[in-house]
Amino acid sequence: MRYSERELLSLSPLLNALFFAVLKKRLVKLVVNFLFYFRTDEAEPIGALLLEHCKITREEENVFSISFIEEPDRKYFFECDTEEQCQEWIEALRRASYEFMRRSLIFYRNEIQKMTGKDPLEQYGISEEARFQLGTRKL
């Protein structure tokens, strides 16, 4: 399957941390809904994971794992330096998915509409878009 590396590499890093992944020390960067990982002394990432349709699980102390719904038995483990760092990463990764944001948006839209009687998406001219409709997606 083709994709453009340049496009992925152009994404700017928002969060980064140093961690041990499967006994290998890696620099990991979260950019939009992609998790890039690098060898610590290199500028170009070795790889990228798309953080959609996945599950972030707290494992033992300082450790969390990422697994994909399609491959529930395969877990990618990440060990952090501290428990605090581990918690921060788990929260950040759970929110770093387009689908999560979409669900959040639908929730807020619905709540604002209930409270104020107005659809907050109307001002943007996107209130009719299928992708923001309540009911077309499981919340």
Next chain:
Amino acid sequence: MKLHETSVLGYSRMAAPPDRQGRLYKKSERTSSYQRRWCELRGNLLFYWERQGDREPLGLILLEGCTVELQESATEPFTFEISYTQGPLRHRAYKMAAEDQASMEGWVRALSSASFKYLQALLTDLEGQYWASGALRATPLEEGAAQGSPLVSAVGLPDFEGLHRQFGEEMMKLRARWREGRAGGDQTAQGDLIDLE
């Protein structure tokens, strides 16, 4: 660089319907001819297959930091272009053609607002409105969420302009660093970046 295919393919096969789907013609970089493709927009990714119903997509286009513009062309009607506007990224753009005016407009509208960052800015705005509306009652909590604000957005960015400026700066730094790495000889990539059709 290795793109983790299971995660990407898994997303493309989610049960929920895509944000937009349909037939588009994609201009080949090699042959300059337009090739018919079945396209599905899901989140900030545009997947394309040779035919609707094929299992493996031929490819995907990442819709972050790009602009989508209508093309005025007598010889190539209903065409639009997806291009990356920031300096270091101004490489090959994707030229696409729709089957009619309505389809073209629909796709341009959908692709223009498909980025994660756009959704994030929208979400930040709505969150603000939600709390300003005096929401004091309990909100549904997600497992492991921070207390008080279960649906906090990841980064609180101020506005679109600030967002684009910051994005551009960071990208140039990343690109410069990458170039230095390549010039220094520690080459991990094999030859050129992946050639698109």
